[in-house]
Amino acid sequence: MRIGxxxxxxxxxxxTVRHYHRLGLLPEPERRANGYRVYGLxxxxxxxxxxxxxxxxxxxxxxxxxxxxxxxxxxxxxxxxLDADLARQEQGIRLRRARLAELLTRDSxxxxxxxxxxxxGLLSRLPQAExxxxxxxxxxxxxxxxxxxxxxxxxxxxxAPDAGRMGKVEDLxxxxxxxxxxxxxxxxxxxxxxxxxxxxxxxxLRSGLLDPALRPADADGGADGxxxxxxQEAFARAFLADLPPAQAEVVRQVxxxxxxxxxx
Amino acid sequence: MRIGxxxxxxxxxxxTVRHYHRLGLLPEPERRANGYRVYGLxxxxxxxxxxxxxxxxxxxxxxxxxxxxxxxxxxxxxxxxLDADLARQEQGIRLRRARLAELLTRDSxxxxxxxxxxxxGLLSRLPQAExxxxxxxxxxxxxxxxxxxxxxxxxxxxxAPDAGRMGKVEDLxxxxxxxxxxxxxxxxxxxxxxxxxxxxxxxxLRSGLLDPALRPADADGGADGxxxxxxQEAFARAFLADLPPAQAEVVRQVxxxxxxxxxx
DNA sequence: GTTGACCTTGCCGCAGCGTCAACGTCTCTA
DNA sequence: TAGAGACGTTGACGCTGCGGCAAGGTCAAC
Numbered sequence: 001m002r003i004g005x006x007x008x009x010x011x012x013x014x015x016t017v018r019h020y021h022r023l024g025l026l027p028e029p030e031r032r033a034n035g036y037r038v039y040g041l042x043x044x045x046x047x048x049x050x051x052x053x054x055x056x057x058x059x060x061x062x063x064x065x066x067x068x069x070x071x072x073x074x075x076x077x078x079x080x081x082l083d084a085d086l087a088r089q090e091q092g093i094r095l096r097r098a099r100l101a102e103l104l105t106r107d108s109x110x111x112x113x114x115x116x117x118x119x120x121g122l123l124s125r126l127p128q129a130e131x132x133x134x135x136x137x138x139x140x141x142x143x144x145x146x147x148x149x150x151x152x153x154x155x156x157x158x159x160a161p162d163a164g165r166m167g168k169v170e171d172l173x174x175x176x177x178x179x180x181x182x183x184x185x186x187x188x189x190x191x192x193x194x195x196x197x198x199x200x201x202x203x204x205l206r207s208g209l210l211d212p213a214l215r216p217a218d219a220d221g222g223a224d225g226x227x228x229x230x231x232q233e234a235f236a237r238a239f240l241a242d243l244p245p246a247q248a249e250v251v252r253q254v255x256x257x258x259x260x261x262x263x264x
Numbered sequence: 265m266r267i268g269x270x271x272x273x274x275x276x277x278x279x280t281v282r283h284y285h286r287l288g289l290l291p292e293p294e295r296r297a298n299g300y301r302v303y304g305l306x307x308x309x310x311x312x313x314x315x316x317x318x319x320x321x322x323x324x325x326x327x328x329x330x331x332x333x334x335x336x337x338x339x340x341x342x343x344x345x346l347d348a349d350l351a352r353q354e355q356g357i358r359l360r361r362a363r364l365a366e367l368l369t370r371d372s373x374x375x376x377x378x379x380x381x382x383x384x385g386l387l388s389r390l391p392q393a394e395x396x397x398x399x400x401x402x403x404x405x406x407x408x409x410x411x412x413x414x415x416x417x418x419x420x421x422x423x424a425p426d427a428g429r430m431g432k433v434e435d436l437x438x439x440x441x442x443x444x445x446x447x448x449x450x451x452x453x454x455x456x457x458x459x460x461x462x463x464x465x466x467x468x469l470r471s472g473l474l475d476p477a478l479r480p481a482d483a484d485g486g487a488d489g490x491x492x493x494x495x496q497e498a499f500a501r502a503f504l505a506d507l508p509p510a511q512a513e514v515v516r517q518v519x520x521x522x523x524x525x526x527x528x
Numbered sequence: 529g530t531t532g533a534c535c536t537t538g539c540c541g542c543a544g545c546g547t548c549a550a551c552g553t554c555t556c557t558a
Numbered sequence: 559t560a561g562a563g564a565c566g567t568t569g570a571c572g573c574t575g576c577g578g579c580a581a582g583g584t585c586a587a588c
Contacts (some may be wrong), residue, residue: 010379040502041407048410049406052379096319110296113317114317145312147308238269
């Protein structure tokens, strides 16, 4: 047999056969004078064994072990391990399919993409916004949905304000947006900060969710704080750093006010 | 933020971030004077979106499509397709796990490796043999188990001789083995051929399983036949080509005898 | 000044082949 | 007898999603 016939017999490509030669799974056979490989039935038998094993899901390296470890004994180990691995894969796929199914049943695929069900609910209660501060907060929440640790995540969903309260602060957000190009010393800043501080739900303060953000390190006017940076601080700092100066100043003042109040 | 902070925030490696840059999934940000990349919160948001999508099982290319196709609409298609793909994978894994389970419950892992249950049964009814013609036939059967089409495979299992009959021909196989180094013209050949032909179960002849092997093309003494080679002929030819001369001659004579008999 | 923790680009490696490329060999047919 | 077409040969690159290493440059702290 030449390589093409062997390959056809075993139902693989010639490329595959040569690949197995290079990996040492299939011994290189004799050559004819013209350089063509000549195969006997043994090669087909070995090739079929390799295929049976790979079709079960063994890697070629594992197949190599199984063939080398002279028949048997070790094979059972390999297969057992393989089964465990496949079980893990199956679980992973099922989990992703479940998430997918949940996503696909949602009436509208959220513009912020596949967030968790809880976060999707939270986002849907927030006023919609394509631009401005509200849009940024929506993005931040989407980011937190995947990047925050489970504790932060849980607190976030538990202390989420209800729709009624959110409706009330919508005007305040518009005022914030108006400060996009303003100076940090803008006269509108202090008043807005106070009204915003008043609007923060008390249960959010009590939850401790804001504690890291309230730490003094965030209150200094410097460009970058140097705090040891737990995860929540990291998010808070990144958020602040991303804001226009006047808006950042508002947020800082809000934080200062809240820190004062929670201290008393 | 520098790249390390961004990566930590999103829970990926810096290598991953740079990889996404090269793929165009994440836009290259501004650089500081020293060449360091500087990121804002937007990058973290995008990065988180990429992660959410990849964790669902989308390829990075698909993520790219989803991000490029400006929000939404197309995403549902991609996800639906992905779900179908995952379903296929899940089925594949289940099937392999079922086969694995079947294999692992077998008391002894067969030396010829994971053959199908039917073939395992057939092989277990054949006399064991480490070498010689019987060993070759066992190998051939293992080969046919994976390489033969479903029709051939079914015929093979249906017409398999029972244990009693196999016991009777065991002696004949030993005689065949004795011819391993003999001349094709050896005086023992014709008699052995006749006794072997007598031993072939009539239902195997009737099944048509042997028909291709009985065709005249196989009877000419030439080195290689040139028949159009259906699958069964291919196996038969390979098997014959692999035998020592005297044994091949016996087989040819058996075939000729059977052809005569089935013709009358 | 020297660690040590960052950052930069760039290239190799992984699994399992598919897919050229550039070439030789064989057989059949016009 | 020449040419077409179907084979064979080696070799190298491509794909996925990064990890790892090399060979540096930068920056803050001791």
